Amino acid sequence: MSHRVYLRSLGCRLNQSELEALARQLAGRGCQVVDDPAQADICVVNTCAVTAEAERKTRHLLRALARANPQARIAVLGCAATLRGEELAAFPNVAWVIPNEEKERAVEALTPSPLPPSPSPVERERGRGVGGVGVRTRAFVKIQDGCDNACTYCIVHILRGPVRSRPPEEVVAEIAERVREGYQEAVLTGVNIGAYGRDLGRPGGLAGLVAAILAQTDLPRLRLSSVEPWDVDESLLALWPNPRLCRQLHLPLQSGCEATLRRMGRRITAAEYARLLERIRAAVPDMAVTTDIIVGFPGEDEAEFAESLAFVERMGFARLHVFPFSPRPGTPAARMGGQVPEPVMQERAARMRDLGERLAARYRRRFLGQELAVLWERRRRDGLWHGLTDNYLQVVTACPADLHNRIVPTRLVGEQNGFLLGEVV
Ligand code: SF4
Numbered sequence: 001m002s003h004r005v006y007l008r009s010l011g012c013r014l015n016q017s018e019l020e021a022l023a024r025q026l027a028g029r030g031c032q033v034v035d036d037p038a039q040a041d042i043c044v045v046n047t048c049a050v051t052a053e054a055e056r057k058t059r060h061l062l063r064a065l066a067r068a069n070p071q072a073r074i075a076v077l078g079c080a081a082t083l084r085g086e087e088l089a090a091f092p093n094v095a096w097v098i099p100n101e102e103k104e105r106a107v108e109a110l111t112p113s114p115l116p117p118s119p120s121p122v123e124r125e126r127g128r129g130v131g132g133v134g135v136r137t138r139a140f141v142k143i144q145d146g147c148d149n150a151c152t153y154c155i156v157h158i159l160r161g162p163v164r165s166r167p168p169e170e171v172v173a174e175i176a177e178r179v180r181e182g183y184q185e186a187v188l189t190g191v192n193i194g195a196y197g198r199d200l201g202r203p204g205g206l207a208g209l210v211a212a213i214l215a216q217t218d219l220p221r222l223r224l225s226s227v228e229p230w231d232v233d234e235s236l237l238a239l240w241p242n243p244r245l246c247r248q249l250h251l252p253l254q255s256g257c258e259a260t261l262r263r264m265g266r267r268i269t270a271a272e273y274a275r276l277l278e279r280i281r282a283a284v285p286d287m288a289v290t291t292d293i294i295v296g297f298p299g300e301d302e303a304e305f306a307e308s309l310a311f312v313e314r315m316g317f318a319r320l321h322v323f324p325f326s327p328r329p330g331t332p333a334a335r336m337g338g339q340v341p342e343p344v345m346q347e348r349a350a351r352m353r354d355l356g357e358r359l360a361a362r363y364r365r366r367f368l369g370q371e372l373a374v375l376w377e378r379r380r381r382d383g384l385w386h387g388l389t390d391n392y393l394q395v396v397t398a399c400p401a402d403l404h405n406r407i408v409p410t411r412l413v414g415e416q417n418g419f420l421l422g423e424v425v
Contacts, residue, residue, distance in 0.1 A: 003031045003111060006040035006065075006072070010057055011048025013189045013225050015078060017140035018103065019046045025107040037068045042110060047080035047088075050156060051326035055080055059091070066092040075110055077103055079159045083329070100145075100160055137185060137377045137405045138223075139178040143171050143209065144190035148198075149228070151254075152265040152336075153294065155328035156191055163195045168202075168209050176217045184375050184407055185221035185246075186213075193224065194231025207235040214242055220407055221375065221390060226250040226292075229276055230267045240284045246390040247284055248318075251276075252292040256311025257304040260297050263336070270311050277315055288318035288363065288391040295352050296325040296345030299338035305348050313355060318363040318392065320356030324349045357418075364393050364420055367412050371425060374410040376403035386419075397422040 005026050009019040022044065023033050037043050043065045048054040058080045065074055073095035076088045082099040089097045098106050144165040147157040175186050188210075190196065196206040204211075206227070213222055223246040227236075232251065239245055251273075255261050258270050268276075280287055293312060295305065312320065324345040327334035340348075367389075374395050376387035384396040385403045387410075395410060396419045397403075403424070410422035 003042050004034045004040050005031045005110070006034050006037045006043045007046075008044070008061060008065075009046040010061065011046075011050060011054055011079070013140050013187060014142060014145075014191060015046045015048060017142040017187075017189045018078075019044070020140060021142065022046075022106060026111065029107060029111045031111060037065050037072065040069060040072050042075060043069070043072050043093075044075045044077065044106075044110070047076060047078040049079040049083045049159065049328070051323065051328075053326065055084065058088070062088065062091045062094065075106070077106055079156065082159045083155070137183065137375055139175075139181075139183040139186045140189050140225075141171065141174055141178070141186050142166070142190060143188050143193055144196050147192040148195060149192065149267065150265055152263065152332040153297065153325065153328065155331055158330060160191050163192065163199050165195075165197050165200050167200065168197070168204070168212050171209060172212055172216050175213055175219055179217055179219050182405065183219075184405055185223060186219055187223045187225055189225045192228060192231075194227040205235075206231070207233070207239060210236070210239055210245065214239070214244055220244060221246055223248060223390075224250070226252055228252060228267075229273055232276060232280070237280065237283045240287075243390075246392070247286055248288040248290065248390070248392045249280065250290045250292075253312070253315070254292060254294050255297060255300075255304075256293075256308035256315070257300070258307075260300055260304050260308065263299055264294075264297060264333070274311075274315065286366075286391055288393075289315070290319040290321070290392065291315075291317050292321045292323065293352055293356075294323050294325050295348040296340035298325070298333055298336035298340065300325075300340055300348075301338075309352065309355060312352070313359070316362070317356070317359050319360050320352065322349050322352045322356060360418070361415075364415070367391075367393060367420065368414070369412065371409050371411045373407050374422060374424075375407045376405070378404065387422075393420055394418070395420045395422040397424055399424050 007019050007023055009015045034040050045061055047058040074093045075096040076094055077098045081097050085097045096109055146161045146163045148163050178186055194206055196209055197204055222244055229251045254264055256270050372389045374387040374389055376385050378386055380386050385399055387395050409425040411425055412420045413423050414421040
């Protein structure tokens, strides 16, 4: 019997790309991917454990799925399955708990006897997203897994193990396939993509892979997900004259305070980070540099937080992702003295987010009056189209034509609730 499978991903883009790959494998074994859990006989959740909040969302979703469809069996994959396997196995309807090291074989566990392939889930669902997997204009392509760093707050490198990279030929072939399917943009994802290729014993690294993708495929747009700042070198920066490479670099900073960064075990100082940003902006003046910031790391007093806040302001980021510190079991930071009380942490998060909004507004206003190419992704409930420029500006427009999955020159004429208003040229 053919299975009907509902897929949900929590957490990072890597989880999303893994789930998209699983959707394709399941379709290849005769399963039908559905976008309503009530229609499914198997529900798959790719989980996240990066914070206590992410784990809470996992538990909440598992209960909601069991309520929405008491007949469906549930498969729990990923980081929370690795960290909390026994606990999650006891949740209602959970039939499989598949930790990260067994994830690659998840498709065989879920469908022991394959059937003839069903139509590609991407073709069938274009424009709607596959069971919450994502928008069908940008493909998230996994290029590596794991991380060899040891940031003291991080559980991801513990749960996902050391760096393992996919061979470049395989990545290029996958992207060529996504281009044939009609995708306009691919986002390279992984736990630590700056470390790409170090385990393969071949020269080139991430810069070599990006160069190969640009040279060997017709992909209109290529975007990098998060790159650790110490992995950005001249060979990577030298690629940006190519207009198909999106002018966005997500460089996790985590704190702008030198002492906090040392306790975090980060491999860069704030001063080195500032010098790197100068080099990046000299090479690519309009680059959208976005970042992650943790507030309330153990030992962060008001003076350290103020140093971090002032540094973030000086760096002029295009967007901030702010996370209150969340102690993760088994990490050095969870055992450190000076844990910051929750109300203090929340107050600092609010101040940092407020700064983030001001910086984002400052960045996007630089582009008012300019004409930029926008990849239009979806029509919102209010009827406006929503899309992204290559430098990660979010644009909306009122347009009667079907703009879905088209890259169109657009004049940026105003602002509306944190979005830029565009006029399609
Ligand atoms: S670079 Fe640090 S934060 Fe990122 S995955 Fe590796 S250890 Fe974790």
